[in-house]
Amino acid sequence: MLHNILITGASGYLGGTLLARWKSAQLPPYGTLYALVRGEDQAQAVKSYGATPLILDLKDSGQVIQQIIDREISIIFFLIDAYGDGHQKTMIQARHAGVSTDKPLLDNDPELYDILKRTVSPHEWFAQAVRTNLSVIDTAEANDVRSYIFAPCMVYGEGDGFGNRTSIQDVTIVDNDDPVWPVCHVVDTTNLYLQILRRALQGADIGYGHRGFYLAASGSMRWNDVYKAFAEALAIRGIVDNAKVEQADDTVLERIGEVLGVSPSSVPVLIGGKCTFTAVHGNEIGWKAEYPPEHILETADAEVELILKTLDSRGSKATIR
Numbered sequence: 001m002l003h004n005i006l007i008t009g010a011s012g013y014l015g016g017t018l019l020a021r022w023k024s025a026q027l028p029p030y031g032t033l034y035a036l037v038r039g040e041d042q043a044q045a046v047k048s049y050g051a052t053p054l055i056l057d058l059k060d061s062g063q064v065i066q067q068i069i070d071r072e073i074s075i076i077f078f079l080i081d082a083y084g085d086g087h088q089k090t091m092i093q094a095r096h097a098g099v100s101t102d103k104p105l106l107d108n109d110p111e112l113y114d115i116l117k118r119t120v121s122p123h124e125w126f127a128q129a130v131r132t133n134l135s136v137i138d139t140a141e142a143n144d145v146r147s148y149i150f151a152p153c154m155v156y157g158e159g160d161g162f163g164n165r166t167s168i169q170d171v172t173i174v175d176n177d178d179p180v181w182p183v184c185h186v187v188d189t190t191n192l193y194l195q196i197l198r199r200a201l202q203g204a205d206i207g208y209g210h211r212g213f214y215l216a217a218s219g220s221m222r223w224n225d226v227y228k229a230f231a232e233a234l235a236i237r238g239i240v241d242n243a244k245v246e247q248a249d250d251t252v253l254e255r256i257g258e259v260l261g262v263s264p265s266s267v268p269v270l271i272g273g274k275c276t277f278t279a280v281h282g283n284e285i286g287w288k289a290e291y292p293p294e295h296i297l298e299t300a301d302a303e304v305e306l307i308l309k310t311l312d313s314r315g316s317k318a319t320i321r
Contacts, residue, residue: 009079016161
């Protein structure tokens with residue numbers, strides 16, 4: 001029996017790029033590809049990529065369950081609302097009827113689930129993300145469903161989809177002790193999604209559930225190097241007064257926290273902290289990044305230009321003083 005597949009978030013940065021690259025991925029045989037949409041405009045857009053549009057009210061759990069059962073959807077890419085777990089749990093049930101350490105934390109570590117289980121973070125946004133991952137894994141296991149926890153890092157590059165084509169991370173990129181963070185081009189990120197799917201369609205046991213964590217990263221970069229490259233691109237365009245990178249003071253942290261909806265103390269961790277999470281699992285299943293981590297510096301000018309054009313088209317203020 002061929003798998004029917006559902007992509008959510010098709011109008012977003014990652015979901016849209018995934019859908020746009022679907023036809024060229026040369027995947028093993030599958031049944032019907034569905035894409036969750038909100039209206040007729042999006043429905044027509046996903047049809048152009050070969051997907052069948054599916055309009056669902058995710059808040060109506062009964063409708064979600066019935067539609068997944070009726071269409072015999074057996075593989076779901078959940079690319080929306082990564083912090084909450086309500087919608088994922090409903091879909092899983094339908095299918096059935098910060099860590100403080102300097103040591104590298106590998107995404108194929110057999111103890112990773114237990115490490116997360118023991119994690120106690122002072123930052124609620126991080127604690128919620130951990131709870132969501134654990135809840136998805138536990139719910140899937142209880143319903144005899146295979147779960148794969150995909151962890152995008154600092155994703156950059158122009159997306160290929162019909163909706164949002166810019167990374168929300170690059171728009172909000174604060175420093176403490178010159179930390180490093182994993183990076184990955186959007187194409188490489190999408191290719192890992194596709195490789196996981198390819199191996200699943202082939203019937204391979206690539207690690208799921210407690211051992212189903214996948215980090216999309218080609219390597220790590222120093223935040224200060226990224227800041228410098230972006231600051232230089234902004235200064236050339238007169239968006240900032242100069243390219244000097246300085247430590248954010250309490251006033252700036254408070255302003256950023258208001259925009260991000262977190263406390264000022266959480267800002268350095270959320271958009272400038274140290275991350276020792278290390279990508280291994282993807283390489284083990286045949287994925288290989290095309291772009292090295294240094295590529296983000298080489299394309300910083302183009303990335304800034306793309307972001308500014310997107311902000312301008314949305315009527316957003318792009319001058320920083």
